[in-house]
Amino acid sequence: MLALPSTRLLLLFGESLPSSRLPNVSRKVWGQTSVRFVSQVNPDNGPLTLSSLGFKSDFEKTNKIKADKIERLDVPSEAPKSKVRGVGSNGIKTVNAVGVKKSLEIESAPFSAKSFSELGLPPLLLERLDTAGFTVPTDVQSAAVPTILKGHDVVIQSYTGSGKTLAYLLPILSEVGPLKKKSANGESEFEKKKEIDAVIVAPSRELGMQIVREVEKLLGPTDKKVVQQLVGGANRSRQEEALRKNKPAIVVGTPGRIAEISAAGKLHTHSCRFLVLDEVDELLSFNFREDMHRILEHVGRRSGADPRGSIAARRTIMVSATVPFSVIRAARSWGSDPLLVQAKKVMPLEAVSPSGPVNILKPTSGSDSSMRTQAALQSLPPALKHYHCVAKLQHKVDTLRRCVHALDAKCVIAFMNHTKQLKDAVFKLEARGMVAAELHGDLGKLARSTTLKKFKNGEVRVLVTNELSARGLDVAECDLVVNLDLPTDSIHYAHRAGRTGRLGRKGTVVTICEEPEVFVVKKLQKQLGIPIPACEFTEGKLNVIEED
Numbered sequence: 001m002l003a004l005p006s007t008r009l010l011l012l013f014g015e016s017l018p019s020s021r022l023p024n025v026s027r028k029v030w031g032q033t034s035v036r037f038v039s040q041v042n043p044d045n046g047p048l049t050l051s052s053l054g055f056k057s058d059f060e061k062t063n064k065i066k067a068d069k070i071e072r073l074d075v076p077s078e079a080p081k082s083k084v085r086g087v088g089s090n091g092i093k094t095v096n097a098v099g100v101k102k103s104l105e106i107e108s109a110p111f112s113a114k115s116f117s118e119l120g121l122p123p124l125l126l127e128r129l130d131t132a133g134f135t136v137p138t139d140v141q142s143a144a145v146p147t148i149l150k151g152h153d154v155v156i157q158s159y160t161g162s163g164k165t166l167a168y169l170l171p172i173l174s175e176v177g178p179l180k181k182k183s184a185n186g187e188s189e190f191e192k193k194k195e196i197d198a199v200i201v202a203p204s205r206e207l208g209m210q211i212v213r214e215v216e217k218l219l220g221p222t223d224k225k226v227v228q229q230l231v232g233g234a235n236r237s238r239q240e241e242a243l244r245k246n247k248p249a250i251v252v253g254t255p256g257r258i259a260e261i262s263a264a265g266k267l268h269t270h271s272c273r274f275l276v277l278d279e280v281d282e283l284l285s286f287n288f289r290e291d292m293h294r295i296l297e298h299v300g301r302r303s304g305a306d307p308r309g310s311i312a313a314r315r316t317i318m319v320s321a322t323v324p325f326s327v328i329r330a331a332r333s334w335g336s337d338p339l340l341v342q343a344k345k346v347m348p349l350e351a352v353s354p355s356g357p358v359n360i361l362k363p364t365s366g367s368d369s370s371m372r373t374q375a376a377l378q379s380l381p382p383a384l385k386h387y388h389c390v391a392k393l394q395h396k397v398d399t400l401r402r403c404v405h406a407l408d409a410k411c412v413i414a415f416m417n418h419t420k421q422l423k424d425a426v427f428k429l430e431a432r433g434m435v436a437a438e439l440h441g442d443l444g445k446l447a448r449s450t451t452l453k454k455f456k457n458g459e460v461r462v463l464v465t466n467e468l469s470a471r472g473l474d475v476a477e478c479d480l481v482v483n484l485d486l487p488t489d490s491i492h493y494a495h496r497a498g499r500t501g502r503l504g505r506k507g508t509v510v511t512i513c514e515e516p517e518v519f520v521v522k523k524l525q526k527q528l529g530i531p532i533p534a535c536e537f538t539e540g541k542l543n544v545i546e547e548d
């Protein structure tokens, strides 16, 4: 019986989750498309407001401040609201882009028609949400919170930037720590104990730290020690000392560090009630195999107890914008009556089959890669605009610079695949007067967090990075994502693209590629089911090239 989870794990890893690659780039030249017409695009795609969602309920007023904040982020005040040919007041010509929606449609905004108070959260947590500025739940939060509170194991799938973190944090904080529900006798009986109540696992330090900050925001300054970070790269003995001294109820960390401290006997998780795997498809990839094995075996397990019973006692919450069928299969075997939670849909995982009626997971041809593609389609914020631009290798960085100027982008993430080229790109951008910084795994923890802080503050305009930043990184102001190198597949495209356009904000994704790589973009376009028209950056404008 003890070997059961391992067997399950191996089954899952056998499916080689995220590594399907697009075909290698051939030397075939994409010469069929003629440049017939060049149109110019305003990077405005309309504001997100609660009234734009058609909400007229009581809580609309209380949410106005928040909505206004989002609206201000969305639309430069001088930007014209309608798209007509001609020059806007900001000097940008404004015509409809090829295949781009005219305005933000209702379904592209993630806010739910419910208020947080309808979700069954305890009063203190509701107060803290309000103080932290969270007034309306998103769709996925409205679906996930009551479902988890009812005790179900869940897989949460919803597009990037739709608020999945709070979707699992709120039910945890309802039952764990100082904000939790009062017991039957009216007492809030939070007391420090030796065991951990919730373990949250994330694939990168940055994402782990981000989750910690989100928890701390709700806990407030006096209770922030209820959560402890256990990320790699930081001083391990200090983390162990903090665990001993503070006796946190929640730990958030990377698989390696959690497994290491657990193996050293310094992390007591046997009676843990929640295990969250954030970016689950990444966590269950080969890279994390051994550490995840340990975590899945030890978290929520009580020594001497029937292993099946202890697995049922732990609620397992798996989260990602991209959920391939292999994750569904794993979740079924680990959970008890697990459910799939999406923004507007909750269904038993048992009902999900590769050829069943669930659109995101239903393969068109039965192959695993087509399943991944369907998942990628639902992982993209609907309001994002996508373009590609052809440039010679040696001109890519200059094209990036012109792209940033043409879109007047303030906060840009540029993705590359190799560290050396990434450093060169930063050097070239800086030499041309654009404030840029590098972020990749070769940097130490301090350098990484300093760079990220500067980027979030607006001190750095272009962050040149690699896959490290593709998952989960939340920088609300990011208005442009550029692929200076192609992503390996549509799943990776979706996670990179999802760094912009968060929570219904506007965002643009530009893939700069060489001519022989255009067919890969065409393939991505087809797999993701989105238009990625060609564009150029001339005279300080983004010009869309219409295809015949």
Ligand SMILES: Nc1ncnc2c1ncn2[C@@H]1O[C@H](COP(=O)(O)OP(=O)(O)OP(=O)(O)O)[C@@H](O)[C@H]1O
Binding pocket: 133, 134, 135, 136, 137, 138, 141, 158, 159, 160, 161, 162, 163, 164, 165, 166, 320, 321, 471, 472, 473, 474, 476, 498, 502, 503
């Ligand atoms: N109800 C809400 N009201 C306002 N802001 C919210 C709400 N829920 C979440 N947010 C904010 O929205 C941003 C995106 O949320 P989050 O990072 O949880 O998205 P995600 O779906 O996990 O994205 P990804 O798939 O990229 O990890 C965060 O800055 C978060 O604080």
